[in-house]
Amino acid sequence: MIRRVLFNLMAWAIVLAVAFPLFWMVVTSLKPQSELFRRPPTILPEVTTFEHYWRLLSETNFLTYFQNSVVLSVVTTVVVVSIATLGAYSIVRFKYWGRESLAFLVLFTYLLPSVVLIIPLYLMLVGLGLSNTIFSLVIAYTTFALPYALWLLRSFMAGIPEDLESAALVDGASRMGAFRDVILPQLLPGIISTALFTFILSWNEYLYALVLVNSDNTRPLTTGVMNMLISSFNVEWSLLMAASVMMSVPLIIVFAFLQSYLTRGFGAGGVKG
Amino acid sequence: MADVVFKNVHKKFGDFIAVEGLDLSIEEGEFVSLLGPSGCGKTTTLRMLAGLEFPSSGEISIGDRVVNDLPPGKRDIAMVFQSYALYPHMSVEKNIAYPLKKRGVPRSEQGPMIARVAEMLQLTPLLSRKPRQLSGGQQQRVALGRALVRDPKVFLLDEPLSNLDAKLRGIMRAELVELHQRLGRTMVYVTHDQLEAMTMSDRIAVMYDKKLQQFAPPQEVYREPANRFVAGFIGMPSMNLIDGDLSQEGDRWMFRSGSISVPVGPLVADARGGEACLGVRPENLLLGEGPTPAVVQLVERTGHENIVVVEIEGGLRMTGRVPASTDWKTGETIQMSIQSEAAHVFAAGPTGRRLNIASVAVRP
Ligand SMILES: Nc1ncnc2c1ncn2[C@@H]1O[C@H](COP(=O)(O)OP(=O)(O)O)[C@@H](O)[C@H]1O
Ligand SMILES: [Mg+2]
Numbered sequence: 001m002i003r004r005v006l007f008n009l010m011a012w013a014i015v016l017a018v019a020f021p022l023f024w025m026v027v028t029s030l031k032p033q034s035e036l037f038r039r040p041p042t043i044l045p046e047v048t049t050f051e052h053y054w055r056l057l058s059e060t061n062f063l064t065y066f067q068n069s070v071v072l073s074v075v076t077t078v079v080v081v082s083i084a085t086l087g088a089y090s091i092v093r094f095k096y097w098g099r100e101s102l103a104f105l106v107l108f109t110y111l112l113p114s115v116v117l118i119i120p121l122y123l124m125l126v127g128l129g130l131s132n133t134i135f136s137l138v139i140a141y142t143t144f145a146l147p148y149a150l151w152l153l154r155s156f157m158a159g160i161p162e163d164l165e166s167a168a169l170v171d172g173a174s175r176m177g178a179f180r181d182v183i184l185p186q187l188l189p190g191i192i193s194t195a196l197f198t199f200i201l202s203w204n205e206y207l208y209a210l211v212l213v214n215s216d217n218t219r220p221l222t223t224g225v226m227n228m229l230i231s232s233f234n235v236e237w238s239l240l241m242a243a244s245v246m247m248s249v250p251l252i253i254v255f256a257f258l259q260s261y262l263t264r265g266f267g268a269g270g271v272k273g
Numbered sequence: 274m275a276d277v278v279f280k281n282v283h284k285k286f287g288d289f290i291a292v293e294g295l296d297l298s299i300e301e302g303e304f305v306s307l308l309g310p311s312g313c314g315k316t317t318t319l320r321m322l323a324g325l326e327f328p329s330s331g332e333i334s335i336g337d338r339v340v341n342d343l344p345p346g347k348r349d350i351a352m353v354f355q356s357y358a359l360y361p362h363m364s365v366e367k368n369i370a371y372p373l374k375k376r377g378v379p380r381s382e383q384g385p386m387i388a389r390v391a392e393m394l395q396l397t398p399l400l401s402r403k404p405r406q407l408s409g410g411q412q413q414r415v416a417l418g419r420a421l422v423r424d425p426k427v428f429l430l431d432e433p434l435s436n437l438d439a440k441l442r443g444i445m446r447a448e449l450v451e452l453h454q455r456l457g458r459t460m461v462y463v464t465h466d467q468l469e470a471m472t473m474s475d476r477i478a479v480m481y482d483k484k485l486q487q488f489a490p491p492q493e494v495y496r497e498p499a500n501r502f503v504a505g506f507i508g509m510p511s512m513n514l515i516d517g518d519l520s521q522e523g524d525r526w527m528f529r530s531g532s533i534s535v536p537v538g539p540l541v542a543d544a545r546g547g548e549a550c551l552g553v554r555p556e557n558l559l560l561g562e563g564p565t566p567a568v569v570q571l572v573e574r575t576g577h578e579n580i581v582v583v584e585i586e587g588g589l590r591m592t593g594r595v596p597a598s599t600d601w602k603t604g605e606t607i608q609m610s611i612q613s614e615a616a617h618v619f620a621a622g623p624t625g626r627r628l629n630i631a632s633v634a635v636r637p
Binding site for chain 1: 320323324325344345346350351352354355356358360361362371372375376419
């Protein structure tokens with residue numbers, strides 16, 4: 001009994017600790033400048049204002065950054081999920097030399113700290129003439145999202161009975177047909193979780209974006225917002241909080257809809273992988 | 274006319290041999306069972322026929338056409354999987370419609386075909402359900418429906434009843450036999466259950482240890498087993514197999530093992546004396562009369578008869594069947610004898626061939 005109460009208390013303490021900064025972010029973005037630094041602080045704003053949002057949208061590059069981030073994350077997600085799905089299918093279904101070691105090698109690359117790879121990757125992208133493009137970020141993010149995606153989808157794929165595919169072949173489907181009609185629908189939860197992981201990763205990535213891209217019309221939200229609102233002399237707290245809220249909104253919406261798939265993804269990666 | 278032919282087919286997975294030197298010729302419209310213990314290569318054989326595995330060497334043909342290089346969809350076969358392999362995201366109706374769709378049957382013609390099969394298998398009220406909302410028996414029917422909806426040349430079934438409970442299995446057995454009679458199509462049926470094979474098949478292909486052991490009608494497999502393995506595998510309770518020694522005395526053959534000494538024969542011309550095995554069906558063990566004393570070890574009452582295990586001098590145990598009216602107790606000593614004219618003799622080894630000439634009179 002006591003243990004349950006303690007456990008509940010602890011759980012709630014953690015929830016509060018995580019939720020409070022988010023709450024403070026929203027509240028701060030709605031306070032007028034004058035109320036921002038008042039002591040003692042007001043918990044709920046006395047006057048609610050959307051002026052920071054308006055300024056952000058009308059006077060800054062925010063929308064360009066936002067658009068860059070959307071393009072970047074969507075393209076990366078599509079590329080990573082497509083390659084990982086086909087790769088996982090190959091590793092699970094076909095027998096060829098080095099199949100298992102390949103799977104482990106892929107995981108091994110994931111153990112390498114990505115910071116180590118920035119410089120060589122940057123030089124390669126410059127060599128390809130891709131420096132300072134959104135596409136260079138797509139490539140960079142693919143290099144570190146793909147191994148994990150492959151690993152995750154592999155365990156989902158392994159859970160699909162081979163008989164299903166055999167049945168489709170006997171029923172007259174081609175291999176591609178069987179893949180499309182039978183494997184893909186079964187793989188959907190795995191694909192959705194993988195897509196979410198990749199999307200979130202690309203949406204929140206900062207370091208590579210900072211190094212690889214430095215012109216205003218190619219910057220994604222993370223570096224764009226930092227660059228514009230945080231300088232050595234000043235932090236535009238209100239705008240920063242408003243930008244943060246707007247950055248989070250797409251993720252929150254996606255999460256709300258696909259939450260159950262995501263937790264399943266954690267399960268698959270953790271238990272079987 | 275032979276409909277399905279395996280010609281010296283081998284299958285290897287890497288270094289592991291799964292099927293060895295298979296020669297099998299199945300007639301059109303025949304119901305053939307591939308029967309054998311688990312791991313003997315039945316499923317591999319069926320999958321090669323389906324085109325899901327490719328033989329390492331040899332030739333497979335269906336209806337005069339060598340199909341070695343044809344993909345499954347081009348072989349004009351339908352298959353029922355042990356796991357049923359129903360498409361989980363499709364309704365029953367979509368499952369049954371899938372093979373039609375993949376073969377380009379116009380949508381307007383699909384409806385009546387699905388309705389006919391659903392009617393036949395009593396699936397009509399379930400058409401809109403998803404597979405996971407069905408019982409095992411119902412799922413089995415859907416799997417059957419998906420195979421029956423077309424009119425393929427050959428039906429392949431891989432242990433389709435093994436996941437059903439005993440009662441349902443009995444019902445489905447009868448239904449499959451009826452279905453086969455109605456359709457008149459060639460059916461190849463994989464099972465490890467001899468009762469299924471015995472009751473349903475025109476011919477049984479008994480497999481063991483990667484090889485075909487015997488291919489014959491059920492009665493023949495029972496009465497004239499080709500070798501020791503078939504003799505021991507077919508029949509419930511199984512045949513008593515007694516290791517001993519075969520010798521020629523004058524113009525007749527004698528089999529000896531411990532206190533047992535019985536005349537056997539006639540044997541094949543090239544039979545040799547030495548190590549051999551005597552095979553006696555439980556019904557050919559005469560219990561309650563005869564010269565040999567035996568101690569009752571176990572009495573199993575099945576209702577209409579009793580299965581009795583006895584032990585004779587030297588510790589040899591044998592099984593016999595007697596009418597239910599006998600009421601021997603465990604530990605009781607009775608007399609027994611072996612009906613030697615109905616006994617078989619096999620050469621040494623797990624698959625030693627039968628040495629006695631076939632069609633010995635078998636008393637009921
Ligand atoms: N894809 C495969 N790879 C390697 N070995 C296999 C494969 N399929 C079957 N085998 C092996 O071949 C043997 C025969 O298998 P199978 O035909 O499934 O037996 P059965 O259906 O008679 O139980 C088994 O020992 C099995 O482990
Ligand atoms: Mg099998």
